[in-house]
Amino acid sequence: MQCDVCGEKDASVFLTQIVEGKMQKVNLCEACSKAKGVNDPTGFALADLLLGLGAAQQLDKSPAAHKCPVCGFTQADFKKTGRLGCSECYTTFADGLAGMLANMHKGTTHVGKAPGGHARRRELAAKMKSLQMTLDEAVATEKYEEAADLRDQIRQIETELTP
Numbered sequence: 001m002q003c004d005v006c007g008e009k010d011a012s013v014f015l016t017q018i019v020e021g022k023m024q025k026v027n028l029c030e031a032c033s034k035a036k037g038v039n040d041p042t043g044f045a046l047a048d049l050l051l052g053l054g055a056a057q058q059l060d061k062s063p064a065a066h067k068c069p070v071c072g073f074t075q076a077d078f079k080k081t082g083r084l085g086c087s088e089c090y091t092t093f094a095d096g097l098a099g100m101l102a103n104m105h106k107g108t109t110h111v112g113k114a115p116g117g118h119a120r121r122r123e124l125a126a127k128m129k130s131l132q133m134t135l136d137e138a139v140a141t142e143k144y145e146e147a148a149d150l151r152d153q154i155r156q157i158e159t160e161l162t163p
Helices: 030-035 046-051 053-060 075-081 088-092 094-104 116-140 144-161
Strands: 013-019 022-028
Touching (some): 022 030, 116 144
Antiparallel strands (some): 013 022
């Protein structure tokens, strides 16, 4: 079996990872595994092996994204730590980062966590905003019966939101 990095030597290090139910395998020769820091945890290229070599190598190919202008973080820093230095790094390294983040996480949008009641209130507020926009559109197009139904739905949500 050939090394996935150099493609020349026989692989002697075999790493397997399961991401979102899909198994990803990385085969490395001894030289490439040492170069990637597999034997040395301090030099371990976390992004390469967690995300798949193809995604990390795609980041390397983006010519303009070598160093963050705000924090000075480099692609090498990101590949070594698996973390970015500041919020501007997301823009600086955007070319290859989207695919890598999609592989690392469930998606590329952060939703965070919230207490149960707060999450419900946020959901209702978003629904109310959507209903309000639909109501405005119904009034503008003179669909008054539809507007009355929407108004009633908004009032119902307002009563749920009031403690």
